[in-house]
Amino acid sequence: MRYDNSPPSPExxxxxxxxxxxxxxxxxxxxxxAVLAPTCxxxxxxxxxxxxxxxxDPQTRAAPQPASHTxxxxxxxxxxxxxxxxxxxxxxAASGSPLPSGPPxxxxxxxxxxxxxxxxxxxxxxxxxxxxxGNFKHSREINRQVDIGTNRKECDTTGTTTNSGYMxxxxxxxxxxxxxxxxxxxxxxxxxxxxxxxxxxxxxCIDERARIGNEAxxxxxxxxxxxxxxxxxxxxxxxxPAAVRGGSADTSKIVGPSRTLGxxxxxxxxxxxxxxxxxxxxxxxxLVVRDDLGGLNLSTRPKVFIECGNMRDAKDAAxxxxxxxxxxxxxxxxxxxxxxxxx
Numbered sequence: 380m381r382y383d384n385s386p387p388s389p390e391x392x393x394x395x396x397x398x399x400x401x402x403x404x405x406x407x408x409x410x411x412x413a414v415l416a417p418t419c420x421x422x423x424x425x426x427x428x429x430x431x432x433x434x435x436d437p438q439t440r441a442a443p444q445p446a447s448h449t450x451x452x453x454x455x456x457x458x459x460x461x462x463x464x465x466x467x468x469x470x471x472a473a474s475g476s477p478l479p480s481g482p483p484x485x486x487x488x489x490x491x492x493x494x495x496x497x498x499x500x501x502x503x504x505x506x507x508x509x510x511x512x513g514n515f516k517h518s519r520e521i522n523r524q525v526d527i528g529t530n531r532k533e534c535d536t537t538g539t540t541t542n543s544g545y546m547x548x549x550x551x552x553x554x555x556x557x558x559x560x561x562x563x564x565x566x567x568x569x570x571x572x573x574x575x576x577x578x579x580x581x582x583x584c585i586d587e588r589a590r591i592g593n594e595a596x597x598x599x600x601x602x603x604x605x606x607x608x609x610x611x612x613x614x615x616x617x618x619x620p621a622a623v624r625g626g627s628a629d630t631s632k633i634v635g636p637s638r639t640l641g642x643x644x645x646x647x648x649x650x651x652x653x654x655x656x657x658x659x660x661x662x663x664x665x666l667v668v669r670d671d672l673g674g675l676n677l678s679t680r681p682k683v684f685i686e687c688g689n690m691r692d693a694k695d696a697a698x699x700x701x702x703x704x705x706x707x708x709x710x711x712x713x714x715x716x717x718x719x720x721x722x
Contacts, residue, residue, distance in 0.1 A: 497565060497566040497722070498720075498721060498722050499565045499566050499567050499717065499720055499721075499722040500566035500567075501566075501568065502566075502567050502568065502598045502720050503567070503568045503569075503570065503595055503596065503597045503598055504562055504567050504568070504569050504570070504597060504598060504599050504600070504601070504716055504720075505569075505570045505571070505572065505591060505592040505595050505597040505599075505600040505601075505680075506555045506558055506559060506569060506570070506571055506572070506600075506601055506603065507555075507571075507572040507588050507591075507592070507600060507601065507602035507603065507674065508548070508551040508552045508554075508555040508571065508572070508573065508575075508603055509538060509547065509548065509551040509602055509603055509604040509605075509684075510535065510536065510537060510538030510546075510547055510548040510551060510604075511535070511548050511573065511575050511579065511580075511581050511582060511583075512546055512548040512549060512552075512575055513575065513579075513580040513581045514535060514536065514537045514538070514548065514581050514582070515537050516580075516581070517580065517581035517582075518537075520534065520581050520582065521533060521534050521535040521536065521537070521581055521582060521584075522534065523584070525584050525585060525586045525673065526586065526626060526627065527585065527586065527628065527671075527672075527673030527676050527677060528623065528625050528626040528627045528628020528629075528673075528676045528677055529623055529625045529626065529628055529670065529671075529676060532585065532671075532673055534582060534584035534585065534586075535581070535582050535583070535584055535585060538551075538604075538605075538607075539605065539606070539607025539690050539691065540607075540690060541690045541691070541696040541699065541700060542691065542693070542696065543696070543700075545690070545696070545699070545700050547604065547605050547607065547690060548575070550605050550687075550690070550699055550700075550705070551603040551604060551605065552574075552575060553702075553705055554603050554687065554705050554708050554709050554712075555571065555603050555709075557705060557706055557708075557709035557710075558601075558603070558709040558712055558713055559571070560709075561709055561710060561713040562713050562716065562717075565713075565717060565722060567716075567717075567720075570591070570595050570597070572587075572588045572591045572592075573588075585672075585673035585674045585677075586673055586677055588602070588674050589673065589674050589675075589676075589677035589678045589682075590677070592678055592680045592682060593677075593678065593679045593680055595680075596680070597680045598680070598681070598720055599640055599680070599681050599682070599716055599719055599720065600678060600680050600681065600682035600683075601640075601644070601682070601683060601684075601685065601712060601716065602674055602682070602683070602684040602685070603685060603687070603712070604684055604685065604686045604687070605686060605687050605688055605689070605690045605699055606657075606686040606688065606689045606690065606691075607689070607690050607691050608659060608689055608691060608692075609691065609692075610691060610692050610693065611692060612657070612658065612659040612689050612691075612692060613654075613655075613657070613658055613659075613688070613689055613692050613694060613695050614654060614655045614656050614657035614658050614659075614665070614688065614689070614695075615645070615648055615649070615652075615654055615655075615656060615657060615665060615685065615686060615687050615688055616645075616656060616657040616660060616661050616665050616666065616667050616685075616686050617641040617642075617644055617645045617648075617665060617666055617667070617683050617684070617685050617686075618641075618667050618668075618669050618672065618675070618683060618684035618685075618686065619634075619637055619638050619641045619666060619667065619668045619669075619675075619683055620633060620634055620637050620668070620669075620670075620672075620675035620676065620678065620682065620683075621634070621668045621669060621670035621675075622634050622670075623670050623675075623676050627677060628676040628677055629679075630675065630676060630678070632679070633678060633679065633680065633681050633682065636681040636719075637675075637681045637682055637683055638666075639681075639719060640681050640682075640683055640715070640716070640719045641666055641683040642666065643714075643715040643716070643718040643719045644683065644685060644711070644712055644715030644716065644719075645664075645665040645666060645715070646715065647711045647712070647714035647715040647718065648665075648685065648687075648708065648711035648712060648715060649665065649711070650711065650714075651707050651708075651710050651711030651714060652698075652704065652707045652708055652711050653707075654688065654698065657686070657689075672684065681719075685712060687699065687708050
């Protein structure tokens with residue numbers, strides 16, 4: 380094979396002088412290319428680094444979000460409800476958006492300003508522990524008749540006992556104190572109608588119990604009791620005020636909200652304690668309306684009574700005398716009150 384050593388024709392417009400030998404011009408082109416190639420490559424790399432990954436590049440896909448947690452059923456008595464919490468919004472820093480200005484967010488409450496008050500803070504609940512352990516020794520005082528609006532009735536009663544002698548007044552005070560602890564932990568202001576003891580050896584009378592709730596302008600009043608009927612009668616029931624108007628009694632403004640309060644307590648009490656509504660009254664609803672209780676007739680604030688069980692039934696008595704069950708009872712009542720207050 381023969382090598383053709385003839386000089387190539389100069390290209391039109393070439394910056395290389397056609398007067399130079401052809402092999403000299405080729406060497407010059409090679410050197411120029413060697414110098415320009417690294418410079419162009421460096422410029423391309425810099426451009427890509429500044430521009431970032433192209434749209435659609437796998438690096439630009441959002442990182443997978445953690446699965447949302449489920450929140451237990453709230454306090455509306457819907458047992459077992461576990462709605463999924465809404466997925467948390469993407470972090471502004473992760474999305475490339477500017478960070479918002481303003482106060483930091485409170486931990487555990489997305490979107491809520493730091494230090495935001497509990498919705499129950501400042502709300503007032505009056506707890507009325509039924510009867511008094513000293514009433515047995517003060518029959519003359521508690522038998523005094525007081526005005527309940529529609530008629531007159533004894534100031535207070537002794538309450539009932541279990542067959543083994545555990546007093547209703549002991550039960551109601553224990554549950555009421557547990558209930559106070561639960562509510563105060565939520566920021567609720569809790570007042571008692573009495574604490575028993577030396578300063579209150581009997582009573583107070585039913586009209587005074589109602590007056591304490593009224594004067595406190597309570598958002599809710601709950602009177603804690605246990606029933607004392609025949610063996611075989613079991614379960615709880617909540618007593619609601621009837622529409623009563625006469626003398627100093629007028630329940631027209633509290634009948635509606637008291638029913639709502641009672642329904643919330645009944646539903647949560649059943650769920651928390653695992654007990655059923657009374658099988659001897661209320662038609663299985665756990666709700667009873669009465670017009671003969673001075674504590675309800677004289678109240679101007681939403682108020683209910685709860686009979687937590689029957690102290691004269693052996694099975695119910697076993698629950699009522701159990702500290703663990705009494706804690707559940709207090710929690711169930713508290714959940715109902717919190718639901719009523721909107722917490």
